[in-house]
Amino acid sequence: MKIAVALKQVPARDSAPGAAEADLQFEINEPDAYALEAALQLREAQGGEVLVLSAGPARVATAIREALAKGADRGVHIVVDRPDQLDALGVAQLLREAVASESPDLVLTGLQSDDLGSGQTGVILAELLGHAHATLIMAIEPQGATVRVKRELEDGWFQHVTLPLPAVLTIQSGINKLRYATLMGIKKAKTKEIREIPGAPAPAQVHAGPGYAPSRSKQAQIFDGDPEKAAQALAEKLKYEVRVL
Amino acid sequence: MSVLVILEQTRGAYHRMSWEALAAAFALGQPVSAAVIGEPGEAATKGIERLYTIPAFDYSADGYTAVLAALIAQVQPDYVLFPHTYQVRDFAPKLATRLGRVLVSDVVKLHPDGTAVRQHFQGKLNSDYTFTGPGPRLLSIQAGAYRPDAVPAGAPVIEAFAADPGPVRAQAEAPFRESSRAVDLTAADIIVSVGRGIQEKDNLILVEELAEALGAELAASRPICDNGWLPMERQVGSSGQTVAPKLYLAVGISGAIQHLVGMKGAKSIVAINKDPNAPIFEVADYGVVGDLFEVVPALTEAINKLKA
Numbered sequence: 001m002k003i004a005v006a007l008k009q010v011p012a013r014d015s016a017p018g019a020a021e022a023d024l025q026f027e028i029n030e031p032d033a034y035a036l037e038a039a040l041q042l043r044e045a046q047g048g049e050v051l052v053l054s055a056g057p058a059r060v061a062t063a064i065r066e067a068l069a070k071g072a073d074r075g076v077h078i079v080v081d082r083p084d085q086l087d088a089l090g091v092a093q094l095l096r097e098a099v100a101s102e103s104p105d106l107v108l109t110g111l112q113s114d115d116l117g118s119g120q121t122g123v124i125l126a127e128l129l130g131h132a133h134a135t136l137i138m139a140i141e142p143q144g145a146t147v148r149v150k151r152e153l154e155d156g157w158f159q160h161v162t163l164p165l166p167a168v169l170t171i172q173s174g175i176n177k178l179r180y181a182t183l184m185g186i187k188k189a190k191t192k193e194i195r196e197i198p199g200a201p202a203p204a205q206v207h208a209g210p211g212y213a214p215s216r217s218k219q220a221q222i223f224d225g226d227p228e229k230a231a232q233a234l235a236e237k238l239k240y241e242v243r244v245l
Numbered sequence: 246m247s248v249l250v251i252l253e254q255t256r257g258a259y260h261r262m263s264w265e266a267l268a269a270a271f272a273l274g275q276p277v278s279a280a281v282i283g284e285p286g287e288a289a290t291k292g293i294e295r296l297y298t299i300p301a302f303d304y305s306a307d308g309y310t311a312v313l314a315a316l317i318a319q320v321q322p323d324y325v326l327f328p329h330t331y332q333v334r335d336f337a338p339k340l341a342t343r344l345g346r347v348l349v350s351d352v353v354k355l356h357p358d359g360t361a362v363r364q365h366f367q368g369k370l371n372s373d374y375t376f377t378g379p380g381p382r383l384l385s386i387q388a389g390a391y392r393p394d395a396v397p398a399g400a401p402v403i404e405a406f407a408a409d410p411g412p413v414r415a416q417a418e419a420p421f422r423e424s425s426r427a428v429d430l431t432a433a434d435i436i437v438s439v440g441r442g443i444q445e446k447d448n449l450i451l452v453e454e455l456a457e458a459l460g461a462e463l464a465a466s467r468p469i470c471d472n473g474w475l476p477m478e479r480q481v482g483s484s485g486q487t488v489a490p491k492l493y494l495a496v497g498i499s500g501a502i503q504h505l506v507g508m509k510g511a512k513s514i515v516a517i518n519k520d521p522n523a524p525i526f527e528v529a530d531y532g533v534v535g536d537l538f539e540v541v542p543a544l545t546e547a548i549n550k551l552k553a
């Protein structure tokens with residue numbers, strides 16, 4: 001089975017919001033890391049190949065290399081200097097070109113990104129490729145020419161769905177246990193292929209303005225400074241105002 | 246100019262977020278119509294121009310995309326609004342692509358000129374999205390962003406619409422729930438809830454002691470349950486339980502929207518977090534900005550003293 005994993009490199013979870021690009025640390029978007037792990041487990045069970053794709057500037061090669069160190073076989077880097085100027089359709093169009101030339105049986109990606117959180121890339125990509133898709137996937141069972149998946153619905157409900165291959169699945173965070181790259185894996189990754197292809201983005205239909213701090217609808221009473229004193233002040237509020245003690 | 250809102254029904258009942266999306270539509274100050282795949286029900290009492298009713302059929306992304314694309318082609322609205330439900334996330338990006346448009350998803354505020362506010366970095370920043378291409382403009386509205394009671398009452402013209410869902414590739418089985426819930430968090434008066442900030446399973450003892458001092462149930466945000474540190478049945482949020490206790494004390498929870506929708510109805514909310522910009526402080530009544538490993542044991546001790 002040939003599996004493509006589309007992953008995004010995002011600012012690390014604890015970065016200062018709105019910091020300049022040069023001051024940021026980057027990591028693989030967490031839901032995409034679960035998609036990669038799901039792909040590696042499928043390959044281990046079924047045989048085949050795991051291909052990793054990512055669109056972005058030069059720094060994105062680090063994320064692809066990390067995926068190769070975890071065990072992916074090959075990488076494709078779609079080079080675009082300003083991914084922030086793309087909209088959701090623009091990103092999916094770049095991925096479509098690269099995926100279509102590889103004809104994988106399955107395309108996996110995370111359900112959403114931790115930075116922009118649009119939650120659309122996988123679904124748009126499926127429509128552009130003409131493939132069936134399913135979202136919020138908790139489990140994957142390949143069955144020959146089809147794949148049976150467990151989808152998460154709302155309020156604790158689930159559903160099994162069977163799709164014909166090729167198909168696109170968006171993976172829910174936490175469906176498996178992420179592996180670390182081993183020293184051997186890191187060494188091997190250095191010799192694995194990362195193919196660079198130039199991205200030619202279409203003009204965006206949607207423009208995202210600069211980030212700004214949200215205004216608070218409710219003003220919390222904040223205690224900070226000495227933890228002992230803050231804890232004492234809060235405990236008194238719980239007793240005399242919230243009245244739960 | 247006109248707005249079309251796609252309402253959602255699950256097993257014949259309206260999803261409450263349908264009315265929130267409808268309320269957002271009125272913020273645009275344009276004539277509002279709506280559509281539902283199912284019976285008109287409560288929507289027939291809303292103050293909208295027209296209600297398009299489409300005979301109910303089982304959900305599939307293929308079927309919903311085909312039918313709604315046909316409806317939009319006929320109605321030609323300037324805006325199409327959706328509630329940002331799990332089902333909408335499954336088909337609306339596909340529908341937008343079919344129409345050659347881009348959906349702006351998970352919108353928290355909509356201005357009359359069509360500027361849409363979205364959250365970045367899980368609620369730490371906002372960004373104003375503007376449409377630069379041709380219409381229709383497609384948007385999905387975040388849970389809780391608008392009050393459903395902002396929708397006026399009225400009697401819309403009801404118009405039946407039919408289109409062929411076409412071939413459906415996904416074979417869906419009946420929805421199911423995992424084993425029945427042993428823990429009913431909705432019955433708890435006080436909940437102490439723990440998130441990523443706790444760092445390791447072994448550190449849970451700190452929040453367990455706090456919960457015991459308060460006589461509280463212990464709950465968690467999704468990553469804690471994903472890691473298997475607490476059972477899934479203790480999860481609060483869009484994929485877990487929705488609670489409204491007298492006191493919700495959030496420890497080391499940043500407050501991603503998926504968590505907030507499950508607890509922001511609590512009477513009092515207390516947050517302990519090291520990041521003063523964490524979105525949890527936006528819904529909190531009281532907050533402690535500090536290291537939970539220092540604050541939580543001190544709080545447990547202070548509570549035990551005050552109780553004595």
